[in-house]
Amino acid sequence: MQQLLAEQEREFYDEQYRQFLELPDADLVCNRRTLAAGLADPANPSYERRVVYQAALEYLLSEPLTGRTALDYGCGTGDWGLMLAGEGAAVTLLDLSPVAIRLGLRRAAASGVAGRVRGVARDASDLSCFGDGEFDLIFGSFALHHTLKYPRARDELLRVLKPGGRLVLVETYGNNPLLNAARIVRRRVSREPAEQGEGIILNDSDLDALRPLVGELEVYPVNLLAMGKRLFRGRLSRRWARGVVRGLEWMDERLLAAWPFLRRYCGEAVIIGRKRR
Numbered sequence: 193m194q195q196l197l198a199e200q201e202r203e204f205y206d207e208q209y210r211q212f213l214e215l216p217d218a219d220l221v222c223n224r225r226t227l228a229a230g231l232a233d234p235a236n237p238s239y240e241r242r243v244v245y246q247a248a249l250e251y252l253l254s255e256p257l258t259g260r261t262a263l264d265y266g267c268g269t270g271d272w273g274l275m276l277a278g279e280g281a282a283v284t285l286l287d288l289s290p291v292a293i294r295l296g297l298r299r300a301a302a303s304g305v306a307g308r309v310r311g312v313a314r315d316a317s318d319l320s321c322f323g324d325g326e327f328d329l330i331f332g333s334f335a336l337h338h339t340l341k342y343p344r345a346r347d348e349l350l351r352v353l354k355p356g357g358r359l360v361l362v363e364t365y366g367n368n369p370l371l372n373a374a375r376i377v378r379r380r381v382s383r384e385p386a387e388q389g390e391g392i393i394l395n396d397s398d399l400d401a402l403r404p405l406v407g408e409l410e411v412y413p414v415n416l417l418a419m420g421k422r423l424f425r426g427r428l429s430r431r432w433a434r435g436v437v438r439g440l441e442w443m444d445e446r447l448l449a450a451w452p453f454l455r456r457y458c459g460e461a462v463i464i465g466r467k468r469r
């Protein structure tokens with residue numbers, strides 16, 4: 193079963209990423225500036241996630257990166273790993289999809305950081321190619337919920353993190369039964385392929401299982417009403433759609449400040465861990 197699922201996911205993501213290999217080098221450049229520009233551009237797909245990404249970016253940049261070893265876990269198009277390399281980290285891009293890795297390495301060359309980036313196409317449930325404690329920092333964006341279904345993935349992730357190292361995850365957050373039901377309906381209506389991984393959503397019990405292994409683990413949930421943004425996916429270039437989403441974000445700010453217990457029902461989170469020394 194695991195073999196079949198991994199194979200299906202690999203094929204699915206290979207197909208998703210292949211189109212980017214056609215782009216000219218100038219369009220493949222990625223660094224802190226291009227990442228931030230993408231978050232501010234309503235036509236860019238990352239705009240929809242800008243609140244959670246902005247929080248992750250600020251945290252990642254809050255400690256020095258020069259000379260640190262970093263793993264971009266389930267890197268996809270590699271934007272985050274390449275940004276970290278641009279800030280001086282020695283980065284490993286890891287993904288099940290060999291096309292993602294090919295793309296990431298081409299982007300590294302286009303971005304002038306090829307000397308600080310290596311790529312590994314591999315299933316994250318077996319990281320035996322890396323030593324214990326090899327990474328100072330492990331970053332994963334919407335990737336852990338893909339790998340947690342493999343029993344060894346969690347142990348492998350934490351094995352390769354250095355004692356005292358940072359784990360930074362950006363994830364969908366699944367304590368809210370209403371949001372979870374809406375996700376199921378949306379998946380069925382849009383006939384979203386299972387490989388997209390929306391069927392598994394990280395919740396507090398997954399994080400509780402991680403907690404004793406990591407040491408410190410903080411969760412910063414964002415977007416409650418603003419998860420309504422999903423209804424406007426692909427339409428955020430339109431001023432009215434952005435206006436609605438900003439209105440929902442404005443209401444969230446006030447609601448969550450007044451009733452902090454509502455945070456656990458938010459739909460996305462930045463999760464920050466530090467491995468016990």
Ligand SMILES: C[S@@+](CC[C@H](N)C(=O)[O-])C[C@H]1O[C@@H](n2cnc3c(N)ncnc32)[C@H](O)[C@@H]1O
Binds near residue numbers: 269317
């Ligand atoms: C939703 S995408 C996120 C990609 C990227 N981090 C981002 O935020 O755009 C999930 C990624 O996890 C990768 N993935 C899925 N299962 C994996 C596994 N078992 N081992 C390594 N990577 C995996 C997929 O190939 C895909 O690139």
